[in-house]
Amino acid sequence: MTISRRRTGGSTAGGRTLTSAAALAAAVVVAGLTAPAAGARSSGDAVIAEVYGGGGNAGATLTNDFVELANHGGTPFALDGFSVQYLPASAGASSTWQVTKLNGAVAAGSRYLVAEAKGSRGTVALPTPDATGTLALSSTAGTVALVSGGDPLTCKTAVDCSADPRVKDLVGFGDAVVREGDPAAALSNSTSAARAESLADTDDNSADFAAGDPTPTNAKGETPGTAPGEPPVSAKIHEIQGTTRVSPFKDKKVGDVTGVVTAVRTFGSSRGFWITDPHPDSDPRTSEGLFVFSGSTTPSVAVGDAVTAQGTVKEYYPDAPSTSNYQSLTELSGARWTVNSHGNALPPSTVLTPDQVPDVLAPNAGGNIEPLPLEPSKYALDFWESHESETVSISDARVVGPSNSYDELYVTTKPRQNPTPRGGSVYLGYDETNTGVLKVQSIIPYDQQEFPTVNTGDVLTGTTSGPVEYSSFGGYTLFAAQLGAAQDNHLQKETTRRQRPGELAVATYNVENLAPSDPDTKYAQLAHGIVDNLATPDIVTLEEIQDNDGATDDGVVAADLTLRKFTDAIAAAGGPRYQWREIDPVNDEDGGQPGGNIRVGFLFNPARVSFVDRPGGGPTSSVGVAADHGKAHLTQSPGRVEPGDDAWTDSRKPLAGEFVFGGRTVFVVANHFNSKGGDQPTHGRYQPPSRSSEVQRQKQATVVRGFVAKLLAAEPQANVVVAGDLNDYQFSPALAELTSGGRLTDLISTLPPAERYSYVYEGQSQVLDHILASAAPRGVDYDVVHLNAEFADQASDHDPQVVRLRPSTGNRLSDLGYDLLDYLDRLLGRTAPLG
Structure with missing residues (x-):
């Protein structure tokens, strides 16, 4: 699970960016390489004080867009012959500056409010404006200029506008091409770009303007919250x-x-x-x-x-x-x-x-x-x-x-x-x-x-x-x-024990948007986690494997480069030469980072376990279950579980695989359920918070439980492992649905309560990742291996986990023989070779 934040660095307060002194110093160096500032003549009197383009839009309180001017000089500034002009953020060949002509003056130390286009929504009118126009400003990005004269500007670059002597002041916000220095932050239907109360004009819009609540103020000092002439x-x-x-x-x-x-x-x-x-x-x-x-x-x-x-x-x-x-x-x-x-x-x-x-x-x-x-x-x-x-x-x-x-x-x-x-x-x-x-x-x-x-x-x-x-x-x-x-x-980062010769080790690991472009250090850290901390499990279900060009959204869906780089890193870390199986998704159909096409997949050690390949699996093909002389088999291996079901809309589809370990068949289902995006925060203003994303995860759990039921109907003693990032807690409705009927045991719930966690979010150690097993395997030994979530230095935000088990043959006498061999292995301290 990846938490997305709308900020570019440093720390924040209430969602507004705080940048460290070091980051600010770096920004100065970068700024030195940008195009010259437009209108780079710092104004000692009239400036643009605030710009707002969300008026009348959905979610807006104010009904109108506006531009507010201010005068930090000592005498009135005459506006006769001046205009406020607007240019879209990415001006094309047909784009033109739009004009609102002004008159009157901005008194010393005072404001001047220009009302612009009115929308169909919003509930609060502007205070009485000092001028009125019809400019429909963008709510997110654009350029506003204070211009000497009423003729439209013709410049469309920062350099050209900087050279135009008619430009008195200018602010570009969002991804505006025309701006002073770096643009001010992108806005929204509920935020404006406002210059600080000091009205400092450093010719760098990003430094001079901050995004916040719109505060339109007219020449009389009236705001939407004050009646005309009302004193503080x-x-x-x-x-x-x-x-x-x-x-x-x-x-x-x-x-x-x-x-x-x-x-x-x-x-x-x-x-x-x-x-x-x-x-x-x-x-x-x-x-x-x-x-x-x-x-x-x-x-x-x-x-x-x-x-x-x-x-x-x-x-x-x-x-x-x-x-x-x-x-x-x-x-x-x-x-x-x-x-x-x-x-x-x-x-x-x-x-x-x-x-x-x-x-x-x-x-x-x-x-x-x-x-x-x-x-x-x-x-x-x-x-x-x-x-x-x-x-x-x-x-x-x-x-x-x-x-x-x-x-x-x-x-x-x-x-x-x-x-x-x-x-x-x-x-x-x-x-x-x-x-x-x-x-x-x-x-x-x-x-x-x-x-x-x-x-x-x-x-x-x-x-x-x-x-x-x-x-x-x-x-x-x-x-x-x-x-x-x-x-x-x-x-210390935890290390689990190695599986014994008769034990099959199945792990699950969310590798957090792994892409070929990630640094070798991330691959090496993940690889050592597999080899050293997880002790080279026989099978690993992986979540968040991205395609070969990562988050570039260009139609690429194959992930062989990602998986080859990962398996090479594991071998370089001293591990076995793992093989992989996965199914490429339909482009941009499985959620996650746009263009990344994250999917689940299997790694397996061929020296210890074999994969049963059966053709027919594809991004939209549904795997089935066949019975043959009391034994279950997959119709496709690997195969996706009900990929057309609406439970998987914009979410990763489960992948089922058939493995053979010591002559015993094991079915593994890899999962990555839909994220918690859209849920209300636990600390928010709505209590108790709504967890709307649970609905889809419950549907997903129902589908997976139904697939497991088909396997166990075909072979009641089938060895089934369901693993992955289920994006939900052990006490959630989704897990209750997945374990209902008693066919699967959620292994995290077998641990002492204080040890039930694989993820740390907002200081709460909690469960998102799970391994569940059917009743047939014996000697089930489960471990969450804490090597990421509790540490500042982490290869992923999730901790992996592993289960070691002895698969059942379906024959009590054979199983007893395997149990005796396992007892001897434990008695003699024998562990599995790397292979």
């Missing part, structure tokens, strides 16, 4: 935060907001600072902390400053607010502030003790919990929300989720809550979420302290402290202004 409302932080998740001041202007700066975020496109009121109220539901958002501009404040701020209260969602499954972050947007004094004592942080966070995650509301009054003593999500943007601290925090490429890790505030033997927190039921798990990211610049590389079970010694807020990836997050030192507890 004085408010304390706890009044802004309120007693529910959504501020009672949402979309309203507030002023006289006082607090002490507790932390500052100085990098990325979600910069700003946190303030806490040192004079709290007595209500435990109301947070005394607030995030002041400054976009991509570093705010001119320091920790310990006492400030008075004003701005618009916003509820930030990472996607469209009307359809979001996530919680929001209450923040002050479009803010202005005054520093009243420096060096003030910081309000005390909330010290997180093991018993402080409630054991119950959220109320069983049957819907949106946002309107419900917070109950921080009863529910974990309410506890965190009641401390939103306040500083919290934890001492000697045990890591339960390793550091990753996004500079994130997970700790637990409740070390006694469902611990695994290796230091994690195991997830054992829908109502047993580990509420002590907390994500940690750093707001400390890299040149001061690098983010630690840690594994599950390591410890952040000393104090880790900083403001806490909600993130769509991982839930509530501590943004560390103080980061404890990493203590390496020397977690």
Whole structure:
């Protein structure tokens, strides 16, 4: 299973990108190689302040597109004879600049709102515009220019527009060809590109503009949340935060907001600072902390400053607010502030003790919990929300989720809550979420302290402290202004025992979008996992094998290069020369990364086991079961299981194979069920969350169970192994369906509860991968081999697993003879040769 994130590097807050100092330095080098900036004449007065093209679209709140201008000069800027112009992101030969003519002026320190095209949706009108046009801006990508004159521009490249003296200012967003420097971020129906409150114009759109909630403001200072001439409302932080998740001041202007700066975020496109009121109220539901958002501009404040701020209260969602499954972050947007004094004592942080966070995650509301009054003593999500943007601290925090490429890790505030033997927190039921798990990211610049590389079970010694807020990836997050030192507890990658001569070893391994373009180091690491950690199993079911050109979507479906490179790597690591069997899918029909054509397949060691090849298998052909003198056989081998059934729409089709080991037939079914995409997050605003993806997995389980039933009907003592990434838990409806009737045993459920995991997601050690076996095999010995999921250095995000078993012959006397031989092997300590 691969988790996709809409970001390009660094860390994030609420879905907005945070880039490390090192990454920013690299970006400067890259920027030096780009085309010259369009309109590269930094403006000291009138600039484009905000651009929005999603007005009236699905999921939009506002009814109109708009362009907002601002003047950071000391005198009014006359707009008579000026125009706002728009060009599509990828301008072709027939593309032309579209024009809205302007008049009047932008007062010093003021705004000027240009209303553009109106859509059929949305519920909130713009404040009274200062000019009106009909430009239909793209909601995702395009170029807007402030132009001296009303004639359409003719330039269509960044270089040509840079040379046109009529261009006063220009912003390209998304994948716009015409832009200043690098383009601003791609937008959506619910996000605009807004210049920081300082109105800095560095001639680099990506640095000057940040994506966020649209905040149209006209020359009178009116916004959609204010009546004409309405002044800001004085408010304390706890009044802004309120007693529910959504501020009672949402979309309203507030002023006289006082607090002490507790932390500052100085990098990325979600910069700003946190303030806490040192004079709290007595209500435990109301947070005394607030995030002041400054976009991509570093705010001119320091920790310990006492400030008075004003701005618009916003509820930030990472996607469209009307359809979001996530919680929001209450923040002050479009803010202005005054520093009243420096060096003030910081309000005390909330010290997180093991018993402080409630054991119950959220109320069983049957819907949106946002309107419900917070109950921080009863529910974990309410506890965190009641401390939103306040500083919290934890001492000697045990890591339960390793550091990753996004500079994130997970700790637990409740070390006694469902611990695994290796230091994690195991997830054992829908109502047993580990509420002590907390994500940690750093707001400390890299040149001061690098983010630690840690594994599950390591410890952040000393104090880790900083403001806490909600993130769509991982839930509530501590943004560390103080980061404890990493203590390496020397977690070791596991190694399983080798199978004995009479044992067949069958493993399953999700190799995470393996493609020929992957580095040799990944292949080598996976190969050593097969040879050293899994002890060269006889059969391996593989998931996420990509085609020969990986994610390039060009019709290629063959994967022989991928599998040859993998088997070569295994041989180079000292393993056997494995053979493979698989069936190429129909192009782009099996889900996964577009163009990758991931599929399941078999590796097998021909020195230990033989594959029964029967022709007829193809991407749309369905394997059947034939009976011959009381023995079952596949009509195709390998063959796909009911590939035309709608259970497999946009999902991998199971692959059945017939093997022979020591004269005994074994049927193996390789699987990769549909992903959890589309499910509501466990930490989101809907409780309990909807798990819509379960429906398809239940259908898939029904199909696979039906196929196994056909095998056992033809041969009741058939040796059947069902293995793979089933993308679901041992307690899920899909696994209940697959094991119903008692034909298959889910082996993960035979382990002690604390050991039931093969994957770590958002700090929860959990099960996605399974091996199930029919009743016939004897001496079943099952092992999850932990070598990836708990480690920062991982070849895949899944741990492999293996079952060793003695296949039945169907004859009790013969089976007894094999059992006696196996007993002698164990007694003498004999193991299988590599072959």
